[in-house]
Amino acid sequence: MGKNLGKWLISGPPVLYLVVFFVIPTLIMVLASFRYPGEYGGLAPIMRHDASGAHINLTLESYQEYFSDFIYSWLFLKTLAYAVITTFFCLVMAYPLALLIAKSARKYRDLLVLLVILPFWSNFLIRIYAWMIILGPQSVFSQLLNGFLGLFGIDPVRLLFTPFAVVVCLIYVQLPFMVLPLYANLEKHDPALLDAAQDLGANGWQRFWRVTFPLSLPGIYAGIALVFIPVLGIFAVPDILGGTRGIMIGNLIKQEFLEARDWPFGSALSIVLTVSAMIIVGLAALAARRRVGRDV
Amino acid sequence: MALLEIRNVVRRFGDFTAVDGVSMSIEQGEFFTLLGPSGCGKTTLLRMIAGFDSPQSGEMRLDGQDLISIPPEKRPIHTVFQSYALFPHMTVAENIAFPLKMRKVPKEEIRQRVSDSLEDVRLADRGGRYPNELSGGQRQRVALARALVNRPRLLLLDEPLAALDMKLREQMRLELINLQKEIGVTFIYVTHDQTEALTLSHRIAVMNGGRVEQLDEPSKIYDSPKNRFVAAFIGTCNLVEAQVVAADGEKMILEIKGLGEVAARNPGASVGETGTLALRPEKIRLGAHLVPELDENHFRGKVRDFLYMGDVTVYIVEVGEGEHIEALLPNSAAGRPRIFAAGDPVDIAWRYDAGSFLNG
Numbered sequence: 050m051g052k053n054l055g056k057w058l059i060s061g062p063p064v065l066y067l068v069v070f071f072v073i074p075t076l077i078m079v080l081a082s083f084r085y086p087g088e089y090g091g092l093a094p095i096m097r098h099d100a101s102g103a104h105i106n107l108t109l110e111s112y113q114e115y116f117s118d119f120i121y122s123w124l125f126l127k128t129l130a131y132a133v134i135t136t137f138f139c140l141v142m143a144y145p146l147a148l149l150i151a152k153s154a155r156k157y158r159d160l161l162v163l164l165v166i167l168p169f170w171s172n173f174l175i176r177i178y179a180w181m182i183i184l185g186p187q188s189v190f191s192q193l194l195n196g197f198l199g200l201f202g203i204d205p206v207r208l209l210f211t212p213f214a215v216v217v218c219l220i221y222v223q224l225p226f227m228v229l230p231l232y233a234n235l236e237k238h239d240p241a242l243l244d245a246a247q248d249l250g251a252n253g254w255q256r257f258w259r260v261t262f263p264l265s266l267p268g269i270y271a272g273i274a275l276v277f278i279p280v281l282g283i284f285a286v287p288d289i290l291g292g293t294r295g296i297m298i299g300n301l302i303k304q305e306f307l308e309a310r311d312w313p314f315g316s317a318l319s320i321v322l323t324v325s326a327m328i329i330v331g332l333a334a335l336a337a338r339r340r341v342g343r344d345v
Numbered sequence: 346m347a348l349l350e351i352r353n354v355v356r357r358f359g360d361f362t363a364v365d366g367v368s369m370s371i372e373q374g375e376f377f378t379l380l381g382p383s384g385c386g387k388t389t390l391l392r393m394i395a396g397f398d399s400p401q402s403g404e405m406r407l408d409g410q411d412l413i414s415i416p417p418e419k420r421p422i423h424t425v426f427q428s429y430a431l432f433p434h435m436t437v438a439e440n441i442a443f444p445l446k447m448r449k450v451p452k453e454e455i456r457q458r459v460s461d462s463l464e465d466v467r468l469a470d471r472g473g474r475y476p477n478e479l480s481g482g483q484r485q486r487v488a489l490a491r492a493l494v495n496r497p498r499l500l501l502l503d504e505p506l507a508a509l510d511m512k513l514r515e516q517m518r519l520e521l522i523n524l525q526k527e528i529g530v531t532f533i534y535v536t537h538d539q540t541e542a543l544t545l546s547h548r549i550a551v552m553n554g555g556r557v558e559q560l561d562e563p564s565k566i567y568d569s570p571k572n573r574f575v576a577a578f579i580g581t582c583n584l585v586e587a588q589v590v591a592a593d594g595e596k597m598i599l600e601i602k603g604l605g606e607v608a609a610r611n612p613g614a615s616v617g618e619t620g621t622l623a624l625r626p627e628k629i630r631l632g633a634h635l636v637p638e639l640d641e642n643h644f645r646g647k648v649r650d651f652l653y654m655g656d657v658t659v660y661i662v663e664v665g666e667g668e669h670i671e672a673l674l675p676n677s678a679a680g681r682p683r684i685f686a687a688g689d690p691v692d693i694a695w696r697y698d699a700g701s702f703l704n705g
């Protein structure tokens with residue numbers, strides 16, 4: 050009894066925090082997605098009064114709108130594609146890096162990890178604006194690229210305000226979120242396992258694919274979740290670098306709330322996004338559980 | 346030709362020499378043990394044989410072929426690691442199949458050999474389990490099965506029983522001996538447990554400070570240690586400073602300060618030489634009154650202290666002027682943990698050839 054009380058006292062505040070700032074807002078948003086927009090933005094009242102009395106003023110209109118025009122689903126699929134590409138490149142780039150850090154001498158590891166998270170020390174938006182300069186038409190990078198393409202008679206390409214710019218920056222922004230869980234996983238691997246594999250006849254390639262890689266799957270899954278999910282909802286990067294062709298679902302949601310002032314539709318978009326993300330992640334976790342078997 | 350020939354192998358870490366000119370040759374089918382205190386270089390030597398490390402100088406040949414230039418994964422040598430190093434993401438059967446898969450053995454044959462191997466180590470019903478679902482002894486057997494499944498020329502075992510409790514360790518020792526006899530694979534076994542070394546091995550190399558102090562059969566190591574280190578490291582031993590006063594063929598006379606003259610076997614020492622007389626406690630007769638026999642050294646002393654060990658009691662007997670000799674008596678009579686008490690006057694006696702004179 051006393052033990053239970055202690056448990057509640059310790060976990061009470063964080064639970065309360067989550068309820069107040071996560072569960073309740075989510076429920077409010079769910080409710081909002083079924084309401085009518087107010088005349089001047091915001092939401093119309095839940096109860097409507099007219100000659101025949103009081104009616105509950107809820108509707109599926111927002112969802113109908115989402116499904117009535119393919120452009121929304123298309124935007125959603127495009128966002129998914131950006132997230133998949135970003136996650137893929139983050140994984141491919143982060144894995145060797147995490148492995149390198151995990152294998153380097155203990156005294157350098159903390160320093161290397163610090164370097165990975167160093168970008169966090171500067172402002173997120175500033176880092177995105179920096180890409181405007183890097184990818185801008187006058188940048189060294191653009192000039193070199195276009196100069197090179199010119200040698201083959203190819204017209205200069207524009208990098209800024211394209212999906213390319215968005216994805217490159219997304220990869221840049223999200224890379225540390227892939228490196229860190231991978232490193233945390235790889236660093237714990239027992240080196241004796243690799244010795245054993247080698248001793249039993251495995252060459253370097255086989256040691257990686259049969260020992261290191263399968264053992265790192267939990268780290269890979271964590272990294273994928275940390276990269277993939279935030280990308281689905283991100284709007285700052287496409288806002289700044291994407292132009293019109295590079296916009297993502299996050300931009301649309303933001304627009305519905307701030308510019309179109311259609312809160313119900315914005316909420317419905319958010320809910321579709323959240324539910325889809327949950328389904329994708331849930332399916333992935335299910336598949337993962339079947340593959341990993343057991344840890345340690 | 347010996348199976349494994351090691352000659353003058355040296356391994357230094359910085360200015361520390363971990364393996365210092367070790368030579369040995371190991372025969373096909375042998376159970377060979379490296380025994381020595383912690384840090385004497387056993388694991389380092391084993392890692393060089395496995396290929397994880399290479400010597401700065403010296404030679405290693407397997408079946409007459411140079412070994413040093415072959416990478417570990419190509420050596421027909423497998424290791425049982427102290428931590429077992431079982432792959433946690435693979436089942437027991439998959440673990441055992443691993444070396445076969447690496448050798449591209451056909452699937453059907455792998456299946457057959459894994460199941461045979463599981464039978465051999467009495468784990469037939471555990472093939473589908475994961476290592477973390479097994480007991481320590483079972484993991485140990487999986488590690489053995491995995492290392493033996495494709496019949497290496499040589500199996501290296503680095504303190505494979507160290508993580509097990511005593512009872513299990515004794516049982517696993519028997520299993521190891523039987524397994525090795527059955528399959529005939531040559532074992533090189535590393536331990537710092539002398540009992541283990543004595544019970545398991547055909548031959549033992551006692552190591553200290555990166556060198557081999559003595560390489561012999563277990564009984565030779567125990568009964569005729571070559572030097573003070575070996576005598577002290579294996580079992581318990583009375584070690585007494587002594588000087589040769591007369592040597593004549595088979596026998597010699599030693600002068601021991603505080604005790605007087607004792608007869609001993611002559612290893613070929615010359616008069617005036619100093620050294621140590623090593624005398625095992627169980628080779629000393631102890632009694633209230635002993636009738637001296639032919640060729641025996643005989644002293645009268647007093648029990649100073651005793652250590653009750655369950656099966657035997659060790660008595661520390663003071664003889665002469667402050668010399669302490671340990672002797673032991675089995676506690677064969679029921680309900681009598683000891684025969685003598687501190688202060689009891691006793692006789693001790695031992696044959697001249699019971700001890701060894703060590704001048705090293």
Ligand SMILES: Nc1ncnc2c1ncn2[C@@H]1O[C@H](COP(=O)(O)OP(=O)(O)OP(=O)(O)O)[C@@H](O)[C@H]1O
Nearest residue numbers: 358362363381382383384385386387388389390537
């Ligand atoms: N990679 C290394 N770098 C520096 N010194 C090392 C290295 N490996 C081993 N040594 C040193 O070499 C000596 C022998 O080590 P080794 O592991 O061979 O001992 P061991 O006989 O196996 O001991 P134990 O019974 O404790 O396992 C030790 O003093 C150790 O500190």
Ligand SMILES: [Mg+2]
Nearest residue numbers: 387388389503
């Ligand atoms: Mg060791």
